[in-house]
Amino acid sequence: MERINGETIxxxxLTLLGVLFLIxxxxxxxxxxxxxxxALLIAIGVALLALGRYTTIKSNRTHPHTEEHAQEHSRH
Structure with a gap:
């Protein structure tokens, strides 16, 4: 189960950098x-956060089994 990815980071x-520049x-x-x-950095950062969230949800739906479940299945 993936919780964070490169797009999110x-x-x-970028959002933090944009906020610092704004301040x-x-x-x-x-x-x-x-x-x-x-303002442009903040907009790009928010878009990347949304993209990261979308890809994380999509990735978790296509691979529902985590590593722990795969190991349990291989033992039986």
Whole structure:
């Protein structure tokens, strides 16, 4: 049973980076130019989180047996 994948990790990282850039843009006038890029990073990060969740659900449906179940079946 897969719980997390690469899309989920990269989506969380991009979302966090976008939020940090957004906060920096709010605090410093030089970083204000980065706010549109921060919004884009957040949007891409959320999309990757959604894709990661979708692929995790799809992967778990196609492979319902976990490793532990496979070992139990091979013993009998």
């Amino acid at each position: 990269s989506g969380a990282a 920096a843009g709010q605090l410093n006038t030089i970083w204000t130019a980065v706010i549109p890029t921060a």
